[in-house]
Amino acid sequence: xxxxxxxxxxxxxxxxxxxxxxxxxxxxxxxxxxxxxxxxxxxxxxxxxxxxxxxxxxxxxxxxxxxxxxxxxxxxxxxxxxxxxxxxxxxxxxxxxxxxxxxxxxxxxxxxxxxxxxxxxxxxxxxxxxxxxxxxxxxxxxxxxxxxxxxxxxxxxxxxxxxxxxxxxxxxxxxxxxxxxxxxxxxxxxxxxxxxxxxxxxxxxxxx
Numbered sequence: 001x002x003x004x005x006x007x008x009x010x011x012x013x014x015x016x017x018x019x020x021x022x023x024x025x026x027x028x029x030x031x032x033x034x035x036x037x038x039x040x041x042x043x044x045x046x047x048x049x050x051x052x053x054x055x056x057x058x059x060x061x062x063x064x065x066x067x068x069x070x071x072x073x074x075x076x077x078x079x080x081x082x083x084x085x086x087x088x089x090x091x092x093x094x095x096x097x098x099x100x101x102x103x104x105x106x107x108x109x110x111x112x113x114x115x116x117x118x119x120x121x122x123x124x125x126x127x128x129x130x131x132x133x134x135x136x137x138x139x140x141x142x143x144x145x146x147x148x149x150x151x152x153x154x155x156x157x158x159x160x161x162x163x164x165x166x167x168x169x170x171x172x173x174x175x176x177x178x179x180x181x182x183x184x185x186x187x188x189x190x191x192x193x194x195x196x197x198x199x200x201x202x203x204x205x206x207x208x
Contacts, residue, residue, distance in 0.1 A: 025080035025165040032158025033073035036129040038151035040066035045141040062135040083115040116169040119162035126159035133200035
């Protein structure tokens with residue numbers, strides 16, 4: 001059964017098991033999914049701070065997009081574990097002959113690249129939700145400001161946790177061009193997230 005289909009108590013048991021998956025990448029996706037869900041909840045609360053139909057539409061759009069991002073992150077929780085399982089399987093391939101060694105190395109590199117793309121996608125998804133937080137903070141129910149902040153913290157943790165997983169995989173990849181490009185991308189995502197987080201917090205403070 002996929003992680004996203006488990007009962008919550010069983011999901012927790014899976015995370016604390018001695019198996020290599022689910023691990024930090026899936027945990028990062030889960031944290032982000034909860035954060036995006038919180039933003040969606042706030043955007044749907046009654047008594048929003050809207051001044052007209054345009055504001056209401058922006059808030060409704062943000063709610064729908066945050067819900068979609070939450071679903072996307074739930075799927076990435078599964079994808080991350082599946083990707084790392086493929087890495088483990090590749091390392092277990094036979095390496096007795098020279099041809100087996102070559103095949104094993106190629107499979108490992110392929111699996112590692114896939115395992116890098118999953119947390120990179122988690123970073124992108126978390127950032128997408130963080131950008132929407134400004135709208136939720138600016139127009140959502142003022143009494144739910146703490147929920148917006150918690151959502152932002154979870155999304156930020158999800159993004160940073162996913163970045164850790166990207167970086168550790170990059171240390172084993174041999175494609176230098178890909179490694180360099182991916183490092184630049186993670187740096188851009190982190191900086192963009194920091195700016196978007198600050199903008200959302202500023203929007204919350206304007207309610208005070």
